[in-house]
Amino acid sequence: xxxxxxxxxxxxxxxxxxxxxxxxxxxxxxxxxxxxxxxxxxxxxxxxxxxxxxxxxxxxxxxxxxxxxxxxxxxxxxxxxxxxxxxxxxxxxxxxxxxxxxxxxxxxxxxxxxxxxxxxxxxxxxx
Numbered sequence: 001x002x003x004x005x006x007x008x009x010x011x012x013x014x015x016x017x018x019x020x021x022x023x024x025x026x027x028x029x030x031x032x033x034x035x036x037x038x039x040x041x042x043x044x045x046x047x048x049x050x051x052x053x054x055x056x057x058x059x060x061x062x063x064x065x066x067x068x069x070x071x072x073x074x075x076x077x078x079x080x081x082x083x084x085x086x087x088x089x090x091x092x093x094x095x096x097x098x099x100x101x102x103x104x105x106x107x108x109x110x111x112x113x114x115x116x117x118x119x120x121x122x123x124x125x126x127x
Contacts, residue, residue: 005095029063
């Protein structure tokens with residue numbers, strides 16, 4: 001499940017971010033929020049991006065049912081149709097919720113113990 005949801009999320013983010021006009025349209029619907037979140041590791045970055053998508057779920061779904069989307073060239077492209085289907089899929093969003101709930105605490109913990117200034121892992125082990 002998690003590999004598939006990450007793969008689909010990557011497809012959505014790649015499609016949007018490689019098209020400046022679509023990226024601007026997405027930002028209009030997400031109130032200037034970006035989906036890509038930078039992190040030290042690829043896993044953390046992928047998870048944080050998925051979490052950002054989850055926080056913008058309603059806005060992303062509103063985007064793909066909007067008149068701006070349906071009249072755009074993106075809605076007619078094969079990849080655009082795939083992205084639209086992913087964003088409209090209840091199964092995709094259910095998997096996103098599961099991943100965020102399961103991996104969220106783990107990512108938070110790993111970010112805590114990965115601190116370079118203080119040995120936070122020692123504090124975590126004492127608790």
